[in-house]
Amino acid sequence: MSEHSEHEHHIVSPKTYLAILTALLAGTALTIAASYVDMGPLNPIIALAIACTKAVLVILFFMHVKYSTKLTKLTVGAGVFTFLILVGMTLADYFTRAWGRW
Amino acid sequence: MSDSTVITYDAQAGEEHEHPSYQRHHFETIGQQNDATNFAMWLFLLTEIMFFGGLFTAYLIYRNWYYPAFVAASHQLDIFWGGLNTLLLITSSFTMAMGVWSAEMRKQGALVLCLTLTFVLGLGFLGIKTIEYREKFEKHHVPGLHYSVQSFTNPASDPEIEREYRDKPLPPDMATHTELYFFLYFAMTGMHALHMIIGICILGFMIVRARAGAYTGGHLAFVENFGLYWHFVDIVWIFLFPLLYLISRHQ
Numbered sequence: 569m570s571e572h573s574e575h576e577h578h579i580v581s582p583k584t585y586l587a588i589l590t591a592l593l594a595g596t597a598l599t600i601a602a603s604y605v606d607m608g609p610l611n612p613i614i615a616l617a618i619a620c621t622k623a624v625l626v627i628l629f630f631m632h633v634k635y636s637t638k639l640t641k642l643t644v645g646a647g648v649f650t651f652l653i654l655v656g657m658t659l660a661d662y663f664t665r666a667w668g669r670w
Numbered sequence: 671m672s673d674s675t676v677i678t679y680d681a682q683a684g685e686e687h688e689h690p691s692y693q694r695h696h697f698e699t700i701g702q703q704n705d706a707t708n709f710a711m712w713l714f715l716l717t718e719i720m721f722f723g724g725l726f727t728a729y730l731i732y733r734n735w736y737y738p739a740f741v742a743a744s745h746q747l748d749i750f751w752g753g754l755n756t757l758l759l760i761t762s763s764f765t766m767a768m769g770v771w772s773a774e775m776r777k778q779g780a781l782v783l784c785l786t787l788t789f790v791l792g793l794g795f796l797g798i799k800t801i802e803y804r805e806k807f808e809k810h811h812v813p814g815l816h817y818s819v820q821s822f823t824n825p826a827s828d829p830e831i832e833r834e835y836r837d838k839p840l841p842p843d844m845a846t847h848t849e850l851y852f853f854l855y856f857a858m859t860g861m862h863a864l865h866m867i868i869g870i871c872i873l874g875f876m877i878v879r880a881r882a883g884a885y886t887g888g889h890l891a892f893v894e895n896f897g898l899y900w901h902f903v904d905i906v907w908i909f910l911f912p913l914l915y916l917i918s919r920h921q
Contacts, residue, residue: 577704579774580767589764596756596911600749603916611920615912623905630767630901632894637705640712647716654720655727662731 578635588629595622692889704891711895715902722906725861729854729913736847738840742822743851744918745835746811748802752915755798756907762791763904770897773880773890781893782880788900789873792866799863806852813853819845858910865903872896
């Protein structure tokens, strides 16, 4: 990729923004509806899956990461990856060490 | 701010160069300046993700430890208010994105309108949060000196919640852990609300500047990077809403 194209400024169209807004509102309705159905341990998993999908839509389109430079994409990716390691390791530690003996 | 160009004279090379007045001299091009600012904003947002991540992790651990207390306590939250707030915040993210678009298209009127709508929706969110907080104060569900476990040791004393969820009374030692749920509830939604308040203040500043014609002359880095902040605050709420309000409805 040439130096120039990295600096090109992509303008996201209002149509895209409107489509994302609709998807986010649909996701909100879906997550509320899902909470009224008893799915046992699946309830939090489904709620988090919907929330993650919504967050990805916001990051890619509202925050323009889909159209950003490789540097920005790498920054966001590395950040999320580090975050998941920190949370994942902490939870793994708690869940396997003194569980049930607090 | 105008988009006029400054022509400076480079003494050493003896040639003229042109660049927009808002380009700082330590950047070679305006593209480089924008990339650097964008990168810096994302680094700041990553520190924010780590900060809220700590609160979310604490919530997940304690929810699993004191599960019955967290389920009963979360039944105190009203899904209607939480859902309405989600609607307001997502819509405000959309109007903010449209504000960035207006600035890119150099439409001053549309930019002012979008920023004002974002401002109003943000205030609406805080207003609803106030209604919810007040109820917690009235029921003595704010952690501290006057905290009361009555709603949890004796659910019949709280008929509205009792009718909807039919919770069994919690043993007194488990009921005391509901205070931890509310501590995390106020810490997380409170920190989120603080971010909203800061965002609304900056929005007010931007509306004044936009009315004076700033941002629509080609230099909109401030609007773009504020947009990133506002969307980030939206994402935090996208996770707070299901985790605090929804996932324990049926347990």
